[in-house]
Amino acid sequence: MQPSDRVRRERGLRGAVLAGDEQAWRAWYEEHFANLYAYVQWRCAGLRDHADEVVQETWLIAVRRIRSFDPDRGAFGGWLRGIAAMVLSNHFRRENRRRSHNQSLDGVDAKASAGNAELEQQERAERVARSLSALPKRYEAVLRAKYLDGQSVVEIADSRGETPKTIESLLTRARQAFREVYLELE
Numbered sequence: 001m002q003p004s005d006r007v008r009r010e011r012g013l014r015g016a017v018l019a020g021d022e023q024a025w026r027a028w029y030e031e032h033f034a035n036l037y038a039y040v041q042w043r044c045a046g047l048r049d050h051a052d053e054v055v056q057e058t059w060l061i062a063v064r065r066i067r068s069f070d071p072d073r074g075a076f077g078g079w080l081r082g083i084a085a086m087v088l089s090n091h092f093r094r095e096n097r098r099r100s101h102n103q104s105l106d107g108v109d110a111k112a113s114a115g116n117a118e119l120e121q122q123e124r125a126e127r128v129a130r131s132l133s134a135l136p137k138r139y140e141a142v143l144r145a146k147y148l149d150g151q152s153v154v155e156i157a158d159s160r161g162e163t164p165k166t167i168e169s170l171l172t173r174a175r176q177a178f179r180e181v182y183l184e185l186e
Contacts, residue, residue, distance in 0.1 A: 042148040054084060
């Protein structure tokens, strides 16, 4: 779809939604749900309960803030991912506070007391998700393109208007930043 066609279509959908057309919302929802869910689930390191909660909150915010969406500034899917990124950051910040509070109340590390492989796996996945949410957007985007979308370095470079060497370097820095954040959270 040409950018001008997308803008025209999304202006029409936004206008219909603002006029109360449920079919327009349904069209947008059906068109963008799968990609939004995949993005959020990746950022949540596959933790379905976290992903479900974040996606639900993202759509609720989108419904409340639809008037602020401007198709001329970007695509609806990008706008949704922006909302989801903020929700993810807030979600993991709350989780960190809750976890710190619970650990200070218990006086015991939950991981040590549980000794449960499933719990350890979930904690590892949560640490991955928190690490991803702490990365700069540029790093997160290139990691997502490579590991979630399965794009090659050349495809990422083409889509971003950069050289493959630049993308390789960016991926190296993004992976290193991820490792550092992950180890800090460990």
